[in-house]
Amino acid sequence: MTQVDITSPTMDGMGPHGTKVGLLRVLGPAHVWALGVGIVLVGEYMGWNFAVGKGGAYAALIACWFAGILYTCVAMIDSEVTSTVASAGGQYTQAKHIIGPLMAFNVGLYLVFAYTMLEAANAITAGYLFSVVATMSGHADALDQRPFIILVIMFLAWLNYRGVLATLTFNLVITAIAFLAIIVLFLSTSGILGGGIMEHAALFEGHELPYGWIGVLAAMHFGLWYYLGIEGTTQAAEEVRSPARALPFGTLAGIMTLLIAATLTWYVCSGVLPWEFLGDGVNGSVAPLFDTARLSGSTALVWLLGFGTLFATLASANGCINDASRAWFAMGRDKYLPGWFGAVHPRYRTPYRSIVFLVPIALIFALGAPLDQVITFSILSGLLGYTFMPLNIILFRRKWPLNSIKRGYEHPFHPLPAITLLTLCGVTFFAVFLGYGTQLVAMVGFYIVVSLWFHFWRYRFVNRGAQFTMPWPKPQGY
Amino acid sequence: MAHYQPPKQGKASQLIDVVVLVVLTVGALFVPLWLGLAGAAKSVTNPVTTPTWETLGQTPAQSAKYEALGYTPETAHDLILARFDYSFSIGALLMMIVVIVLYYVLILRFSEVEYREVISEKFGE
Amino acid sequence: MDLWNWLEYGAWALSALFGLHMLVDWLKTDSTYSEDVLTSSREGELEAMAEEHKVKS
Numbered sequence: 001m002t003q004v005d006i007t008s009p010t011m012d013g014m015g016p017h018g019t020k021v022g023l024l025r026v027l028g029p030a031h032v033w034a035l036g037v038g039i040v041l042v043g044e045y046m047g048w049n050f051a052v053g054k055g056g057a058y059a060a061l062i063a064c065w066f067a068g069i070l071y072t073c074v075a076m077i078d079s080e081v082t083s084t085v086a087s088a089g090g091q092y093t094q095a096k097h098i099i100g101p102l103m104a105f106n107v108g109l110y111l112v113f114a115y116t117m118l119e120a121a122n123a124i125t126a127g128y129l130f131s132v133v134a135t136m137s138g139h140a141d142a143l144d145q146r147p148f149i150i151l152v153i154m155f156l157a158w159l160n161y162r163g164v165l166a167t168l169t170f171n172l173v174i175t176a177i178a179f180l181a182i183i184v185l186f187l188s189t190s191g192i193l194g195g196g197i198m199e200h201a202a203l204f205e206g207h208e209l210p211y212g213w214i215g216v217l218a219a220m221h222f223g224l225w226y227y228l229g230i231e232g233t234t235q236a237a238e239e240v241r242s243p244a245r246a247l248p249f250g251t252l253a254g255i256m257t258l259l260i261a262a263t264l265t266w267y268v269c270s271g272v273l274p275w276e277f278l279g280d281g282v283n284g285s286v287a288p289l290f291d292t293a294r295l296s297g298s299t300a301l302v303w304l305l306g307f308g309t310l311f312a313t314l315a316s317a318n319g320c321i322n323d324a325s326r327a328w329f330a331m332g333r334d335k336y337l338p339g340w341f342g343a344v345h346p347r348y349r350t351p352y353r354s355i356v357f358l359v360p361i362a363l364i365f366a367l368g369a370p371l372d373q374v375i376t377f378s379i380l381s382g383l384l385g386y387t388f389m390p391l392n393i394i395l396f397r398r399k400w401p402l403n404s405i406k407r408g409y410e411h412p413f414h415p416l417p418a419i420t421l422l423t424l425c426g427v428t429f430f431a432v433f434l435g436y437g438t439q440l441v442a443m444v445g446f447y448i449v450v451s452l453w454f455h456f457w458r459y460r461f462v463n464r465g466a467q468f469t470m471p472w473p474k475p476q477g478y
Numbered sequence: 479m480a481h482y483q484p485p486k487q488g489k490a491s492q493l494i495d496v497v498v499l500v501v502l503t504v505g506a507l508f509v510p511l512w513l514g515l516a517g518a519a520k521s522v523t524n525p526v527t528t529p530t531w532e533t534l535g536q537t538p539a540q541s542a543k544y545e546a547l548g549y550t551p552e553t554a555h556d557l558i559l560a561r562f563d564y565s566f567s568i569g570a571l572l573m574m575i576v577v578i579v580l581y582y583v584l585i586l587r588f589s590e591v592e593y594r595e596v597i598s599e600k601f602g603e
Numbered sequence: 604m605d606l607w608n609w610l611e612y613g614a615w616a617l618s619a620l621f622g623l624h625m626l627v628d629w630l631k632t633d634s635t636y637s638e639d640v641l642t643s644s645r646e647g648e649l650e651a652m653a654e655e656h657k658v659k660s
Contacts, residue, residue, distance in 0.1 A: 020643040053520075054562065087646050100589025101596065113503070139607040147614035151621075158621040161628075202539035214564050274540050276558045277547060280520075284557055295546055333644055335484065337499075338492035343641040345632060352632070356625055361500065369507060377507055387582070433574050434564050438510055440574060444581050446506035450499070451581075455588050458495065464482045465599030469646040474601045478594065 023088060024349035026165045027240040032233050032250025034172035035322065037257050038315035039118070039229035041178050044265040045312045046125055046281065047375060049288045051222035053279025054435070055215025057270040058208055060279075062216050063223030064266055066424060068259050071227040073421040074386055075255040076411035077393045079248035082234040083408025085470060086243035088351075089330025090234030090323075091385060091392075096334070097470055098396045101462065103388065105336050105454045106447055110385040111235075111327040116358055117378035118229060119320035120365035122313040123149045124374070128286065129310055149366050156318045157359045160325065163348045164239050171318050174311035179261060181308030185289060186264045189272065189296050197296060198271035207275055214434075220424075221379070221431040226262040228382050230254055232319060235326040244408030268292050282372070321362075325354040335461045336454070376436050380443045383432065387425045390418035399475035481599055520560035529555045 051060040078091070087093040092111060096104035127145035134143040159167050187193045209215060233251045240246040269278055269288040272295050277284040285291045293305035329351030332341025345352040365374055397414060411417060432440050487495075526533045529551040531541035536558070544554050633641070 019645050019647065020640045022644045022647075089646070093646065099586070100591075100593030102592055103585050103589040106585055134607045137607075139605060143607055144611050147611050147618065150618045151614040154618040154621040158625055161625050199539055199543075202537065203543065205537050205539070206535060211562070211564065218562070218564060272543070273547075274536070274543050276554075276560075277544070277549075280557055280560075291547070295543070330646070333642075333646065335487075338487065338495055339642060340489075340492055342644060343638075344644045346636055346640065347632075352625075352629060356629055357496075359622075359625075361503075364504065365507065369511070373507065373511060391582075391586075429574070429578060430571075433571065434566065435562070437566070437570060437574060441577055442506055442510045444577050446502060448581055448584065450502055451585055451588070453498070453502075455592075459592065461484045461487050463484055464596050467646075468596055468600040475597060478597045478601075 021344045021346045021349065023238045023344060023351070024164065025239055025241050027168060027236055027246070029240075029246040029250045029253075030172055031165075031168040032236055032240060032246050033254050033257070034168055034175050034315075035236055035319050036230045036233040036251055036254035037179065038171040038175040039115075039232050039319035039323070040227055040254075040258055040316070041175060041261065042122055042125070042312040042316035043225045043228060044182060044261050045178070045289050045309045046287050047121075047225045048222060048262070048265065049269065049278050049285055050225070050281045050372075051219040051279075052270070052275050053281070053284075054211075054222060054431075055217075055219035056207060056210045057204060057266075057275045057278070059211070059216040059219040060223070060270070061263075061266050063219035064226055064262050066220060066427075067223035067226055068262065070224070070386065070421060070424040070428075071230055071258070072255055073417040073424075074231055074389060075251050076417050077389050077421070078231050078234060079251050079409045080407060080411045081393065081396055082237060082251075083244045083248050084405065086237040086247065086408075087330065087469075088235060088238040088326045090237065090327065091231065091388070092327055092330055094234075094392055094396075095388065096467060097472075098392055098399065099388075101336075101459060101467070102451055102455055105331070105458075106451060107385060107388055108327050108331045108336065109447070109450065110381045110388075111232075112324045112358075114378050114381035114385065115229070115232065115320040115324035115327075116362050117365060117374050117381065119153070119317045119324065119362050120369070121371060121374045121378065122317035122320070123152045123362070123366040124371050125286075126152045126310065126313045126317070129306075129313070133306070146367060150363065152314065152317060153321075153359060153362050153366065156314065156321050157355055159318065160321045160355050161345070161348065161350060161352055164236075164322070164350060167318060167322060168236075171315050175315045178308045178312040178315065179257065181304050182261050182264055182289065185293060185296075185301060185305060186268050188298070188301065189268055189292065198268070200271045203271065203274055210275070217427060218431050218434045220428045221435060224379055224382065224428060225375070226265075227255070227258050228379060229316070229319070229323075230258060231382075231385070232323040235323040238326075248409035265289060272296070321355065321358070324358055325351050328354040328358060334467050335463065336458065339461075373439075376432075376439055377443070380432065380436075380440060383425060383428055384443075384447070386421065387429075390422040390425075393418050399477065400472060401476070404476075405472050482595075520562050522556055522559045523561065525559065526555065534558050 051063050081094045082090060085094045085097055092104050092108035095107040127149040130148040131143040131145050159170065189197050191198065233247060233254060237243045237247060269292050272292045273285055273288060278288055287309050290305045290309050293301040328341055331337045332339055332354065341354050341357065343353045394415060402410065531551055534551060
């Protein structure tokens with residue numbers, strides 16, 4: 001019998017199968033919140049407004065709330081499964097235990113691509129911000145954005161390499177500032193403190209639903225962007241001190257924060273910016289909260305929201321590096337990918353090889369592809385992942401009914417959330433089809449090819465029974 | 479049942495696997511781009527020859543905002559009038575549905591086969 | 604040359620520095636420790652143990 005202290009670096013009880021160096025358990029619920037919200041909050045600072053362009057301001061609000069329902073289901077389902085399957089790799093490990101290896105491989109790839117693409121999109125946005133500041137401060141030529149894009153990725157990768165506690169504490173601070181900036185903007189422009197500048201009725205007049213109801217459907221595509229990435233909280237499972245409590249708490253607190261932030265963002269932006277301008281994220285409003293601050297006439301607000309935008313992109317890229325590398329690492333550890341990636345740094349206790357490997361991949365996309373393509377790639381990978389979740393929870397409840405194993409959290413109203421989630425995913429697939437149909441088919445084609453590659457070639461290197469690591473009884477029906 | 483013993487993978491083979499994955503990934507993003515199939519562009523279907531805020535369909539409150547943002551009716555013309563085209567063919571829609579459903583069916587079938595093997599090895603029959 | 608040109612060079616230099624630091628540390632780590640130790644991490648029964656203080660020996 002060994003002595004176990006889960007906070008000790010050497011005897012943290014992580015090695016039932018002979019772990020000598022594992023990830024370090026140092027995080028609390030606040031870090032989980034920061035990881036989840038930090039990744040997503042950039043969505044309120046840029047990108048969500050494409051939904052306005054797709055169907056008008058009201059459509060964006062409807063999409064915001066329906067996407068909110070979708071993600072609430074995601075958060076509830078995820079909290080239940082992950083409070084039981086607590087492991088780096090998150091949904092990947094869930095799929096491995098509940099549906100099967102090929103599904104797990106696909107889910108792992110969804111995660112890595114969704115996050116790596118999002119990281120690239122953030123770096124592009126940060127580079128753009130630097131160029132705007134340069135122009136505003138009187139720089140004559142166009143700024144070369146590349147060094148700044150590379151610096152963002154390199155610095156955050158380095159931070160991640162050096163240890164998870166510093167990384168996520170950094171995230172906590174900048175995420176909190178970015179969130180407070182939204183609140184301050186709301187309070188000071190809505191008329192609660194000082195004079196209000198909201199003109200919703202006047203601005204919507206004659207443009208209530210410019211595309212009719214199909215516009216509302218189409219807006220769902222970018223409605224996801226308000227919340228995309230909240231499911232990443234599960235990747236921290238091997239590094240939180242008490243996963244069964246911290247993960248559900250951090251995730252559910254995170255989705256509530258985001259529902260508030262998303263609604264406030266819609267409210268202030270649509271009350272100040274005309275919808276055609278707001279909805280065009282390329283030629284019109286690239287950073288809508290920042291533009292709202294500009295129209296408020298307050299220099300302090302402009303600075304605050306400028307920093308808010310920068311911090312949000314950094315927090316998001318930071319969380320993405322964290323999550324993508326955990327998923328890649330977990331797949332390497334199981335030999336789904338070359339086992340070489342399953343290494344942990346003996347001093348910093350991070351999956352260092354995965355972190356370094358994903359840097360050039362992120363750079364390829366950040367420097368070589370246009371922003372909306374990168375975002376679409378990320379949204380599609382996310383969407384495929386959300387479609388997997390209802391299947392996952394239904395099979396989880398069927399194979400291990402409620403009283404058969406101990407769950408840290410049980411979500412209510414099953415199977416209602418699963419069915420709602422599946423329906424909303426179907427609607428979103430249709431919305432994506434309206435704009436990016438070829439992209440969607442190309443993506444699914446890619447996943448079919450890699451699935452065949454995995455099933456017929458890669459899977460031979462994987463241990464069969466040993467990959468099932470949870471101390472559960474045999475699933476029912478097998 | 480005898481346990482399955484996976485072969486040990488050599489360095490070179492590991493490297494090849496990584497390269498294959500990276501090539502496929504980059505391909506999935508860039509091939510639609512190269513073929514020019516990607517993206518939904520907005521276009522102006524009914525241009526206005528002498529744009530004023532009224533002919534662009536803007537109320538005084540709305541045009542005031544555009545002026546505050548630094549636009550004139552001329553510079554805002556494309557921004558205001560560009561629209562998406564949401565028409566689609568039923569054939570394309572059906573094809574998308576078939577592809578997605580096929581994909582999930584394929585994964586679930588293969589996963590189930592692999593999963594049964596995992597369970598029988600783990601819980602020993 | 605104004606401030607922003609210098610900042611561009613600074614960004615290149617800092618990126619190289621961060622990259623180089625990771626690279627050097629990575630190679631050093633790989634040559635100091637054996638592959639067995641580095642890749643010894645296994646997915647475990649974290650939850651069961653952390654919450655119920657039960658350990659399989």
